[in-house]
Amino acid sequence: MTSRFTELAVDCHDPEGLAAFWCEALGFEVIDRGEGKVEIGSWVPTVEEVRARQMPPTLLFVRVPEGRVVKNRLHLDISPVDAGTDEEVARLLALGATRTDVGQGPDRSWVVMADPEGNEFCVLRTLAPGG
Incomplete structure (x- = not known):
């Protein structure tokens, strides 16, 4: 018996x-x-597909009173x-993200950012061809 990350x-x-x-x-x-x-997700989950194999999880945003x-x-x-890391960081900044410091230091191959509510995420190296 197993479970799926849904x-x-x-x-x-x-x-x-x-x-x-x-x-x-x-x-x-x-x-x-x-x-x-x-x-939100990249696909619409169905019970049959989820039972058949592990599929990409969705993101569920839930309102809570506390910060x-x-x-x-x-x-x-x-x-x-489909873009370089610097171009993607600029695009995300334009969407409302911010750069943030969680103690990662200056010499990293990734960029630490926060979404509009302050949740940290990392932009890693580009997977674009030639990147």
């Missing part, structure tokens, strides 16, 4: 706003909405696929 839940103040940011960042679409929550207090213990790493 979604990653992110507590936030503004599920619609955060979902919009991550849809733009990742090329995802909204696949479900409910009271105080928005789910984030300390550094995230879990974060997303993303890799550009």
Whole structure:
């Protein structure tokens, strides 16, 4: 007997706003909405597909009253696929992300950023051809 990793839940103040940011960042679409929550993904999960094999998880943004207090213990790493890392960082900054320092030091091959609600994520090396 096994389980599947089906979604990653992110507590936030503004599920619609955060979902919009991550849809733009990742090329995802909204696949479900409910009271105080928005789910996004690169595909629309079906029970049959999830039971058959591990599929990419979705992101579920859930409204909570409290704010984030300390550094995230879990974060997303993303890799550009059609631009260089610097171009992707610039695009994400234009979408509302910020650069942030979590003690990573200056000589890293990745860039630490925060989404509009302050959740850290890393932009890794580009996977673009010739990158």
